[in-house]
Amino acid sequence: MQPEPAMRERLFHSVALIAFVLLSLAENLSAATAAHWTVVNQPVRLVNGSPVLFRVTTPKPVRALSGNWLGHEIAFSFDARGKVWFALAGVSLETKPGPYPIELHAETSSGQSAGQAILFEKKIRVERQRYPRVLLKVPARYTAPSPEDQRQIEQDKETKAEAFKTLSPEREWKSSFVAPVNAEISDVFGVERVFNGSVESTHQGLDFRVPSGTKVAAVNSGRVILARPLFFEGNCVVIDHGEGLLTLYLHLSEFSVREGDAVSKGQPIGLSGGTGRATGPHLHLAVRWQGVYLNPQVLLKLNLP
Ligand SMILES: [Zn+2]
Secondary structure (H helix, E strand, O other): OOOOHHHHHHHHHHHHHHHHHHHHHHHHHHHHHHOOOEEEEEOOOEEOOOEEEEEEEOOOOEEEEEEEEOOEEEEOEEEOOOOEEEEEEEOOOOOOOEEEEEEEEEEEOOOOOOOOEEEEEEEEEEEOOOOOEEEEOOOHHHOOOOHHHHHHHHHHHHHHHHHHHOOOOOOOOOOOOOOOOOOOEEEOOOOEEEEOOOEEEEOOOEEEOOOOOOEEEOOOOEEEEEEEEEOOOEEEEEEEOOOOEEEEEEEEOEEOOOOOOEEOOOOEEEEOEOOOOOOOOEEEEEEEEOOEEEOHHHHHHOOOO
């Protein structure tokens, strides 16, 4: 027996309804998976001593994004062109290999859920980088300083601590960094050095082989927070690039900027030399982020927004 026409119609409606419900469920599901967090790090292989650029996309538009990484607070900037949040950070030389979380906090900016706090965490692996060990000779006063030199060293510590206190919370750097001189690298970052067979110190910068009197350029925009002679550093310039990022230029023979000056990327800041604890004329470039020295060679290679 055939079903009644009315019943057939009801059956058809039920099937249509079920299909509709299933379809809209599938749609919601795919929308939910499309709008998720993404966290990308550059370089992809992270090691102790490396700077890192984090790029983040959020599942919903947010008005601000901040994060915590290895105990450091990081503030993100929004790149409107790439529709991505970005921040520079780093991994200290002392960081042991292993997975470390980056914790992200944001506040949504539009729709019914405006002002809602959203969180995300991703584990990022830090691998071990082994750094070489070298023996070096410098004048004896740099490994066995006299009481007068000791006083100078103590005073330098205070001078630097004072300069490092007044840093710009705003980002002053813009896009990729440039090399301070066009020259060969004579010593890399992270080398364990033994001076005069006794004093050990980690090389926390990058050395460029340049003769005395070579123009040295700012690697990015910022403000000069220190430009004066120091015992170990020699004539030293420190540039604040904001958000805790500094670059230091050591052993200069001459200054061409003064403390307080604003500098732009590529602007000459002084001439290279061999002042302070140096085995000969060269430029020592250091990168300091929130109290941690990072490998300048990696920073110079990062492709930044
Ligand atoms: Zn050096």
